[in-house]
Amino acid sequence: MSVGGSPQPFAAASALAPGDRVAVIAPASGFDHVSFHAGLALIAARYRPEYGAGIFARQRYLAGDDARRFTELHGALSDPGIRAVFCARGGYGATRLLPRLLGSEPPAQDKLLVGFSDITALHLWLQRHGRISVHGPVLTQLARLGGDTLERLFRTLEVAEPPAPLTGTTSYVGGRAEGRLIGGNLSVLTRVIGTPYMPPLEGAILLLEDQGERPYRLDRMWTHLRLAGVFERISGLVLGEFTHCEEPGADYSSAEVLRELAQASGVPCAAGFPIGHGARNEPVPLGVPVRLDADDCSLHFLTAAVRS
């Protein structure tokens, strides 16, 4: 069992300010140029984004080969003048970079990585090393999410106060729990089980969301977490959106399947948080302590992602 490890202190990065240098990288799949530039414009209205010409490289389902994507990622994380790193898109490819990251400590917590979906692989690696990062929109998603989400993202990066609480829609298993928020995409998280890249999950509040996975596949992934003993370690479950996860023609829903799986897990669990691949994707800091109230479906952040 490699789920687990020795917890390390999590230190917050210093707060960003308008005009700061930030990097844009593509560590996973290639992306649509129009939505890339639309998202870039929104970031550029606040910070000074930088990216290399190589970001437009393509190799099958990847934004260029592993060496290119790793060099870009490593360069952004290593540059002390870069205050945040925005991911262009998820898709697939970040897990392929993990072996190149092994053995090298991630840089000091002087910047925040922002992304979700496939970027979960990098978040897990960061939390494995005691870093805070931001589960939030990718660049190509920004323009369609609306100003409130963008505002929340900027506040998360710039204000040394706990972000505003979020509210889910449905209680699957009542109760309250406190712990560090860890996780992200279910497909990607479960691809790190049994590897040296999984952060300690003892006492964690586990965030899960996914897209395009049929109910039996959600079950299979959830069962993997169960077989690996994850539910005996964590203290609570926060479910984001599970979009396009229905079985065509079925007389059951993915929500029904998830509810049953959550109930068997036995830990407090609230669902329907506005996090994931749907119409909303509210940014949340990972690695920070949170309080989940699975009775009223609220998630409270106990510390900020940044320090003043």
Next chain:
Amino acid sequence: MSVGGSPQPFAAASALAPGDRVAVIAPASGFDHVSFHAGLALIAARYRPEYGAGIFARQRYLAGDDARRFTELHGALSDPGIRAVFCARGGYGATRLLPRLLGSEPPAQDKLLVGFSDITALHLWLQRHGRISVHGPVLTQLARLGGDTLERLFRTLEVAEPPAPLTGTTSYVGGRAEGRLIGGNLSVLTRVIGTPYMPPLEGAILLLEDQGERPYRLDRMWTHLRLAGVFERISGLVLGEFTHCEEPGADYSSAEVLRELAQASGVPCAAGFPIGHGARNEPVPLGVPVRLDADDCSLHFLTAAVRS
């Protein structure tokens, strides 16, 4: 890392004879009745198959609830008069039964389990406990596979001689290797990584096949094996068929992706063996020592699945 464990001696079951009692079970998904009865007729022409009425139960994507499927599985494996256990279909659901099997030693090697795809979860559990089992057709698949496959299946169960060698089509990484044949479905095998159900993989020849997984998903699963250190443990790779694994509209093939992944793994690897979800699904014993020649793409079985 829970890939690994202490190897145990693998003992062969005694050979079946025509007229022997055999069980038919459905530990995973529900199935089509017409192909079930067509397969049953072929088994009944050789042995005396038995099944309970509960086998036709349905619960969403499962052939009845976990308790029903587990009771059926456990009953078939525990009955000393049953000489072989045939699975009706794969699909999904066998992994859900693994926690119920934990802690209980599997029965003495007095019978052989036959199946593939989702049944891989049960094969892994059997090999974890030093048992031989048969990666081969499920009942619903039998009627369309033809007489040669059925003949090979009966010979595998009845004749105390190594099965005839199989031949693949393509060498991905040349070389020779010997080891126990372990594995089956890539999706299912990788859902057992980091759990107590994975058999020791040290020195193994790993069999992999899959269906309906797009190339980036094959990559993601293969990368999971890599992140878990599997390629440092095994001695060779035997790839069966990867059916319906193409990306619509892509200018690359799943075979191209698998070849590249295999080459990066560094162990002898031959592909295109007639094993899996395609037009052929030749039965092969798991847990027995095999010799892979990845230059001429041959797989030789060094011992029989049964003793006389």
